[in-house]
Amino acid sequence: MFIDKVEIFVKSGDGGNGVVAFRREKFVPRGGPSGGDGGKGGDIIIKADGHLRTLLDFQYRHHFRAQKGEHGKGNKRTGKDGADLILKVPPGTLIKEKGKTLIDLVKDEDSFLVVKGGKGGRGNACFATSTNQAPKYSEKGEKAEEKRLTLELKLIAEAGLIGYPNSGKSTLLSKVSKARPKVADYPFTTLEPILGVVKIEEGKSFVLADIPGLIEGAHKGAGLGDEFLRHIERTKVLIHLVDLAEPDPVKRYFQLRNELELYNPSLLEKPEILVANKMDLPEAKENLKNFKKEIKKEVIPISALTGEGIKELIGKVWKEIS
Ligand SMILES: Nc1nc2c(ncn2[C@@H]2O[C@H](COP(=O)(O)OP(=O)(O)OP(=O)(O)O)[C@@H](O)[C@H]2O)c(=O)[nH]1
Ligand SMILES: [Mg+2]
Known part of the structure; x- marks a missing residue:
């Protein structure tokens, strides 16, 4: 069967939370704040690939999620960023949202970021100041974006x-x-x-x-x-x-x-x-x-x-x- 129009649901990765942590060392009774930042969530990118001719790959799978960012850790360690997800489509694919065209991926390698991963939240180590040396708060990671998109392929027939x-x-x-x-x-x-x-x-x-x-x-x-x-x-x-x-x-x-x-x-x-x-x-x-x-x-x-x-x-x- 020839598929030339599909609906997909895409969701980027949530940003990881920043954490609240304090250094614990043997001879330091009151260690400073050491909560690391959360990692960034993965983006979803749609990219044209000249080897593809149809949207057949999207016939059975409609839901796509990028990886979440990891939460921050102690010792000021930042959580890992979530991996981006790249979806490949044939050149000539239009990406639409609610009937409006976002972009037309005309030629091989053309790409478009459809949903952006959430930013990681900052850990408490970031908030230490001279007047507040032991902040007990951190930021939550930014939420992911989600969209329902229509991919439409006008055949590239000459x-x-x-x-x-x-x-x-x-x-x-x-x-x-x-x-x-x-x-x-x-x-x-x-x-x-x-x-x-x-x-x-x-x-x-x-x-x-x-x-x-x-x-x-x-x-x-x-x-x-x-x-x-x-x-x-x-x-x-x-x-x-x-x-x-x-x-x-x-x-x-x-x-x-x-x-x-x-x-x-x-x-x-x-x-x-x-x-x-x-x-x-x-x-x-x-x-x-x-x-x-x-x-x-x-x-x-x-x-x-x-x-x-x-x-x-x-x-x-x-x-x-x-
Ligand atoms: N005699 C003769 N018959 C032909 C020729 N070309 C096609 N036919 C016949 O005409 C009929 C229709 O052919 P199709 O190729 O299915 O026509 P189509 O234009 O694709 O038709 P639709 O898909 O319905 O739009 C078939 O019975 C074919 O065998 C021809 O050059 N000579
Ligand atoms: Mg025919």
Whole structure:
């Protein structure tokens, strides 16, 4: 299962308490104050790691606590600081609190302190003055911070497949990558986004996202709705797949563009590679000429089923993103 949004609960470490203690030495009847300070509690830091691609690690574990600071000790010894906890997430993860974005960890190694550990309290040794040489009080450590956070990952796919249900998006993804999305001859087969890595040759690869099909009215919730479009908001290029064997592919093309605009008009400004699929079928061959005439845009004819035209398509995508 692909996880792209998780809620977690984070709590830093409490600061250790300062203590009250007095020196006890054989020949010193009234030893001075010697209570040490408490250690600082651990912080929780969220850090982007370029090797990660999903938030899967957070599927089963939602609660995270950093270590507490140790209490102070006699002989003016300071308690140990609690260890920090570093949570790793894929680059592109947004950290939100109560719906507000705290930060966007864009690239590898980006990090953000989400909850700060409590400061250690001071021991009584700190409070000795000329007028109060034997203070009998110390500070308590500062309390930890706790937060409920949402981690949201917008897939870092460089190319996104869009189109009506049944247009062949998943078929294409399974042809060009090792991803094995379900393919079937009914609409809304794909229920959640699926990523695949398209390898052209050594050192030349890109991530392609297959998202559930869109239909007219998706912005109002028709079909599976349009919320999946957020997964392709950051792609460099959109691959718009149209089933040319359908009776009116021209209308469908414009309906889909309209849904993109209603979701986020800036999607229309992304480079669009327009693909006419199912060219192995006679109906598709019949429709192609009219389709090209009406759309007035470069069209790449392919058959995701037989593989015809796919190499040229991938070459075009690579040119656009590299
Ligand atoms: N003849 C022919 N059939 C194709 C081609 N590409 C896909 N199909 C068929 O079209 C149907 C839908 O394919 P999918 O890949 O599941 O379509 P999708 O766009 O992922 O659909 P959703 O996940 O529902 O949005 C399946 O029966 C495929 O076998 C093609 O190039 N030629
Ligand atoms: Mg699909």
